[in-house]
Amino acid sequence: MEKINLIKIGKRLDVVFYTGAIRAECLLDNCDYPTYEPGTNIIKGYQRLQKESNVNAVAERTLSSTDDFDSFIDNINGNIRDASVHEMCVKPIDKKNIDDGDMYVFEYEPDMLKLPEIWTVDGQTRVKGLAKARAIALGEKNYELVKDINNKRIGINLTFTTDVYKECFIFYLLNHYSTNIPPEGALRMMYDGFKSNEVDFQNEITNTRSRTQFHDIQAMEVTERLSQNSVIWDQSISDFNADSKANKISIKAMTNIIKPLFERIEKYVDVWNLKQTPEHLTHQIFNAYWEGLAMWAPQMFDPKTKLEYGIMKSSQTEVMTKVLIKIFEEQESWKKLGTDIGSLTDPKTYFKLVDKAFSKKNLQDTNGGNNPVCGPDCWRVGKAGSMGKYTNSAAKRDMRDILFANIKKELKKTNSSII
Secondary structure, three states, rough: OOOEEEEEEEEEEOOOEOOOOOEEHHHHHEEEEEEEOOOOOOOOEEEOOHHHHHHHHHHHHHHOOOOOOOOOOOEEEEEEHHHHHHHEEEEOOOOOOOOOOOEEEEEEEOOOOOOEEEEEEOOOHHHEEEEEEEEHHHHOHHHHHHHHHHHHHHEEEEOOOOOHHHHHHHHHEEEEEEEEHHHHHHHHHHHHHHHHHHHHHHHHHOOOOOOOOOOHHHHHHHHHHHOOOOOOOOOHHHHHHHHOOOOEHHHHOOOOOOHHHHHEEEEEEEEHOOOOOHHHHHHHHHHHHHHHHHHHHHHHHHOOOOHHHHHOOOOHHHHHHHHHHHHHHHHHHHOOOOOOOOOOOHHHHHHHHHHHOOOOOOOOEEEEOOOOHEEEEEEEOOEEEHHOOOOHHHHHEEEEEEHHHHHHHHHHHHOOOOO
């Protein structure tokens, strides 16, 4: 006899809710998925197709450590569309107490009464991933692992209703009013947990399926240093749950901007066998670059006038960082051709590179009002400037190429060998 221990939660939408634990084998052998098919009605199904990559991630995570079983750290939600099963098989353990919060047992004889489908109202990706993990173990004839998976207990919120529309509405409420962790929140958690040498966070970051990889943590280290130790950036990066986010770049956006630069500097540190860590050198180079830009156009960074310019907005910061990446990639070849631009950790290096290249004479564009703008005025906010036009990926690359071409044009005046 199979038994599922349940606690009666109470009625929601005139449906009785229970919570309890179910053996994985019982769930997998009796579950189904209410997937929507185009051209039908939600009575036939109402959920999206699960991404195969997400299903595979659950399977891999399960197979890597069934002891943890952490894909099922939260309950799934299921519904049985046979009201008679509720009446026949769900009984209070203490018949004197049948109130909300009391213990019940859902029991049945598999040979006498096959458990009807448990429709996965929420958690279908995890259930499909678990089914795939078991199938892989079975295919490899790893019967001990199959047995281990089958006997795992899974938290389940269980309802019994024949009304598929109510089942669907429960799914809607579960997902419509839930909020995913904000990207900057997830990054902050992963970063702090990793830096504190917490094993769970370290294992998650080194997992190839994780959304946060080791390079994200390393780039976040640079973001953290900038937010704490940069004249330019210390007041312009917003942390998770910060009171004020206006006119600031989130730690997630900043980390994403810095990451490509960090990856190139990391290779550079390795090739040249430098003593500095790539995090430290990336911080030095990035900060020096922006201090050099501030030397060139101080009005764009002065607290009194900086809000008139958008150079420190996310999309424009990304474009400017792409220019820095090009400078970093080309500076060694320039040096071999006889042009040493100077130290990449010195703000004066970047001031010299952009002073004429981005001057009103050399940098000209058309603003949002279709009027000509030049030099620092290109970065004015709104229609007064032109940089706000370059927001998609292709446009950002185009603007990077324009700005970098201006830098090379000035260098070629003293060294025609530069291509």
